[in-house]
Amino acid sequence: MIKETVFKSFDNKEALEAQLAERIANQLQDAVDARGKASLIVSGGSTPLKLFELLSKKAIDWSDVFITLADERWVSPEHGDSNERLVRNNLLKNRAASAKFRGLKNMYSSPEEGCAMAIEQLGSFPTPFDVVVLGMGNDGHTCSWFPCAADAELDNALTSAELCVAVTPGNAPHSRISLSKSAILASRQIYLHIVGEQKLEVYRQALASEDTREMPIRAVLEQHKTPVDVYWSA
Numbered sequence: 001m002i003k004e005t006v007f008k009s010f011d012n013k014e015a016l017e018a019q020l021a022e023r024i025a026n027q028l029q030d031a032v033d034a035r036g037k038a039s040l041i042v043s044g045g046s047t048p049l050k051l052f053e054l055l056s057k058k059a060i061d062w063s064d065v066f067i068t069l070a071d072e073r074w075v076s077p078e079h080g081d082s083n084e085r086l087v088r089n090n091l092l093k094n095r096a097a098s099a100k101f102r103g104l105k106n107m108y109s110s111p112e113e114g115c116a117m118a119i120e121q122l123g124s125f126p127t128p129f130d131v132v133v134l135g136m137g138n139d140g141h142t143c144s145w146f147p148c149a150a151d152a153e154l155d156n157a158l159t160s161a162e163l164c165v166a167v168t169p170g171n172a173p174h175s176r177i178s179l180s181k182s183a184i185l186a187s188r189q190i191y192l193h194i195v196g197e198q199k200l201e202v203y204r205q206a207l208a209s210e211d212t213r214e215m216p217i218r219a220v221l222e223q224h225k226t227p228v229d230v231y232w233s234a
């Protein structure tokens with residue numbers, strides 16, 4: 001049984017998005033004020049689109065904010081499944097157009113080959129990362145830590161000291177590059193952003209046991225080093 005951390009519940013997704021966008025913007029600006037620059041790690045998927053839109057309009061010093069992805073599909077940035085595309089279209093606009101975005105996909109033909117370059121690209125990011133926003137799949141994955149990946153790959157994602165790892169999910173499209181567990185936990189604040197009854201049920205299942213290989217989101221929920229606030233709405 002995992003001890004629950006902060007769980008914020010909202011009646012609707014709009015209320016959640018408004019509050020989470022405000023909180024993230026404040027934390028990023030506080031980081032810029034305190035240390036001169038800030039880092040923001042975001043996830044792809046369908047959940048954060050409106051959050052990105054709201055965030056993009058916040059009046060903060062975006063030119064001092066470094067943004068990257070928690071994970072990426074190994075497809076070109078123009079591909080419909082690209083998380084980079086999603087972030088460019090929904091977050092890197094309005095006031096946030098001046099943020100410093102570094103994607104994880106590069107010219108190499110596979111994530112295995114491209115990992116070293118992706119890590120190099122993140123070299124200018126202030127660490128610990130200031131804010132990380134994660135999503136969660138119905139199979140209990142987060143980032144691209146898929147329970148359906150080969151044992152060795154998932155173990156690598158959960159134990160590697162490297163910033164990025166390669167993962168090929170057994171039953172989801174595209175091979176992926178993902179930040180590792182050690183990279184994600186090297187953060188000042190993690191948010192888990194989930195919407196709907198089904199995700200709530202998956203989250204409850206995740207808290208009910210400790211096998212991270214079965215539900216990799218547990219690797220984030222069971223630790224007490226980095227604060228994790230769960231934002232859920234109906």
Ligand SMILES: O=C(O)C(O)[C@@H](O)[C@H](O)[C@H](O)COP(=O)(O)O
Pocket residue numbers: 043044045046047048070071072073083134135136137141142143144
């Ligand atoms: O690129 C991705 O798909 C992710 O980063 C992934 O970890 C995502 O956050 C979850 O799969 C939830 O996705 P939804 O928001 O679409 O439910």
